[in-house]
Amino acid sequence: MIPAPFAYARPTTVDEALQAIADGGEDVKIMAGGQSLIPVMRLRLAAPETVVDLSKVAELRGVRDDGDAIVIGAMTTHHDVLVDPLIAQHAPLIAEATETVADRQVRARGTFGGALAHADPAGDLPAVALALDAEFVIAGPGGARRTVPAADFFVDYLTTALEEGELLVEIRVPKLAGEWGMHYEKFNRVAQAWSIVAVAAAVRREDGQIAEARIGLTNMGPTPLRARAAEAALAGAAASADAIAAAAQSAAEGTSPSSDLNGQADYRRHLAQVLTRRAVTAAAGL
Amino acid sequence: MTQINVRVDGVSNTDDVEPRTLLVHYLREQLGKVGTVVGCDTSNCGACTVHLDGAAVKSCTVLAVQADGGEVTTIEGIAQEGVLHPVQKAFHEMHGLQCGYCTPGMIMASIDLLKENPNPSETEVREGIEGNLCRCTGYQNIVRAVQQAAGEMAGSAPAAETTGAQS
Numbered sequence: 001m002i003p004a005p006f007a008y009a010r011p012t013t014v015d016e017a018l019q020a021i022a023d024g025g026e027d028v029k030i031m032a033g034g035q036s037l038i039p040v041m042r043l044r045l046a047a048p049e050t051v052v053d054l055s056k057v058a059e060l061r062g063v064r065d066d067g068d069a070i071v072i073g074a075m076t077t078h079h080d081v082l083v084d085p086l087i088a089q090h091a092p093l094i095a096e097a098t099e100t101v102a103d104r105q106v107r108a109r110g111t112f113g114g115a116l117a118h119a120d121p122a123g124d125l126p127a128v129a130l131a132l133d134a135e136f137v138i139a140g141p142g143g144a145r146r147t148v149p150a151a152d153f154f155v156d157y158l159t160t161a162l163e164e165g166e167l168l169v170e171i172r173v174p175k176l177a178g179e180w181g182m183h184y185e186k187f188n189r190v191a192q193a194w195s196i197v198a199v200a201a202a203v204r205r206e207d208g209q210i211a212e213a214r215i216g217l218t219n220m221g222p223t224p225l226r227a228r229a230a231e232a233a234l235a236g237a238a239a240s241a242d243a244i245a246a247a248a249q250s251a252a253e254g255t256s257p258s259s260d261l262n263g264q265a266d267y268r269r270h271l272a273q274v275l276t277r278r279a280v281t282a283a284a285g286l
Numbered sequence: 287m288t289q290i291n292v293r294v295d296g297v298s299n300t301d302d303v304e305p306r307t308l309l310v311h312y313l314r315e316q317l318g319k320v321g322t323v324v325g326c327d328t329s330n331c332g333a334c335t336v337h338l339d340g341a342a343v344k345s346c347t348v349l350a351v352q353a354d355g356g357e358v359t360t361i362e363g364i365a366q367e368g369v370l371h372p373v374q375k376a377f378h379e380m381h382g383l384q385c386g387y388c389t390p391g392m393i394m395a396s397i398d399l400l401k402e403n404p405n406p407s408e409t410e411v412r413e414g415i416e417g418n419l420c421r422c423t424g425y426q427n428i429v430r431a432v433q434q435a436a437g438e439m440a441g442s443a444p445a446a447e448t449t450g451a452q453s
């Protein structure tokens with residue numbers, strides 16, 4: 001199927017984009033890589049009046065070093081994330097998760113910002129952004145900017161803190177101090193890359209102990225979640241297989257996974273425990 | 287209607303398209319490039335894969351207006367003066383197809399993979415073409431074909447460059 005008719009704008013700067021969004025009428029859709037939006041428009045699940053295509057807004061692409069954080073432009077493609085040296089150095093978890101996203105064709109066009117703004121519960125990058133305490137820089141009508149922490153950005157199923165007329169500009173990922181290990185552990189069907197459940201773990205080790213663990217859960221509810229109970233159990237625990245296995249048992253606490261063709265809620269809870277154990281074990285370097 | 291300028295398989299085109307026209311439909315219906323096929327409605331199958339500005343993309347998931355000012359290569363543009371591209375030749379020789387519907391996309395994805403990784407292992411080939419589904423072959427001979435093509439493309443390059451980037 002082909003999308004319903006729409007008016008098309010292709011701005012070249014953020015200011016032009018904000019103007020095009022403001023001028024676009026009642027139902028405006030921002031298009032980043034189009035890898036979620038075009039399929040949805042083809043199925044006529046979305047039929048916007050205006051599409052504002054960000055693909056020519058060069059200032060939204062690329063990764064830069066900003067002292068205590070790296071800053072990833074919303075339009076940086078999954079492919080460009082995978083080859084970026086700053087991400088490899090400071091946030092390898094992002095690259096590791098991105099590698100599991102879709103396939104090379106989709107990764108050539110799909111973007112980091114688009115995947116986060118889309119906020120699909122089965123998408124891999126929201127849980128990673130949450131685990132890394134990323135911050136979302138958002139531009140609004142007239143160009144005013146605000147910053148939203150990841151914990152407040154993901155509001156509900158396919159719903160973020162982005163308001164009408166706003167645009168996600170960039171994502172700030174704080175650099176972590178100390179010795180951190182990271183790992184993304186994903187469970188999916190072979191012919192479909194979407195996560196049934198996945199776990200993003202970042203672990204700081206100190207003197208044979210786990211000083212701090214951050215655990216993001218993919219597809220364990222309508223939004224990405226932190227496994228707070230498991231994080232608390234790991235803080236100060238021995239960096240041993242037994243201690244990690246014990247802590248991972250609380251990984252599904254406070255989650256509300258759905259039941260669908262890929263698995264029932266109780267199966268997902270089980271997966272969260274198993275995958276948390278594996279992810280933390282790998283991140284702790286065991 | 288929006289006017290676009292696109293180079294497709296080495297030929298410049300200026301055309302009017304509706305913004306909602308998918309690149310694959312522009313290629314097939316306006317330019318007659320029917321070598322590129324549509325296999326699904328969900329951006330899953332990869333049958334429609336072409337190269338846009340040097341990268342493999344699913345042409346059912348790109349708008350024709352987004353190719354404005356760009357360069358597209360389809361399965362119809364990779365043979366040189368009647369001589370098959372090494373990947374085309376390898377698919378033929380290794381029986382990398384049965385019904386052939388997935389083949390244009392498989393070949394375009396494989397060329398993209400080999401550009402990045404000229405000597406992929408079996409696993410790397412399987413991961414490299416994970417965005418392309420085949421209902422017939424069971425993939426075995428497709429993987430063999432891609433590896434055979436890799437060998438041939440390496441052999442045809444000057445020895446010093448066989449491990450380097452190759453287009």
Ligand SMILES: Cc1cc2nc3c(=O)[nH]c(=O)nc-3n(C[C@H](O)[C@H](O)[C@H](O)COP(=O)(O)OP(=O)(O)OC[C@H]3O[C@@H](n4cnc5c(N)ncnc54)[C@H](O)[C@@H]3O)c2cc1C
Binds near residue numbers: 029030034110168
């Ligand atoms: C076959 C297939 C398999 C996939 N598998 C996976 C997978 O395994 N894991 C995974 O995580 N993802 C997967 N994806 C989705 C992929 O990661 C997409 O790239 C991503 O979800 C959307 O990114 P995009 O840049 O294409 O955004 P688009 O499709 O362009 O936009 C998505 C949504 O975000 C909004 N938006 C985009 N950018 C902005 C912005 N800057 N400001 C405000 N709003 C914005 C749009 O309005 C739209 O609602 C898959 C997609 C396909 C087609």
Ligand code: FES
Binds near residue numbers: 323324326328347
């Ligand atoms: S037709 Fe494009 S992915 Fe199936």
Ligand code: FES
Binds near residue numbers: 385423
């Ligand atoms: S040969 Fe028939 S789908 Fe691949």
